[in-house]
Amino acid sequence: MYKLKTKETDNNVIEFIETVDNPKKREDAYQLLVIFSETTGYHAKMWGPSIIGFGSYHYKYESGHEGDAPLVGFSPRKAKISLYFAVGDNEREHLLQDFGKHTAGKACVYINKLADVDKEVLKKLIIQSVEFLQQTYP
Secondary structure, eight states, X not given: OOOOOOOBOOOOHHHHHHXXXXXXXXXXXXXXXXXXXXXXXXXXXXXXXXXXXXXXXEEEOTTSOEEEEOSEXXXXXXXXXXXXXXXXXXXXHHHHTTTBSOEEOSSEEEESXXXXXXXXXXXXXXXXXXXXXXXXXX
């Protein structure tokens, strides 16, 4: 049976950010913490060892697989900063066109630094993701 690896933990978000080696990436993480907190209205929680998540939802797929995940989140990784937004909505792709320098995977959007992206578009991506997931998984 599949075991979910990314679960909400009691680990301290600030302590985690303080472990980020790169000072600029650490500074960006603190700025993202403020942007995500203010935009969602949720307190930051650690999900697994390295994802800072905001809010949560419970999903259940037709396959029977189910679990909990943050509505949105980010992780200041060594190579890039990973931003976690909902997929499955064309609005995300539309917003990403005006986001700035990034690459996108299925569930993640990767940026080198916060200065590369439009913070207002970031806020719209956060809101869109939260609204989409709350409608999809009420």
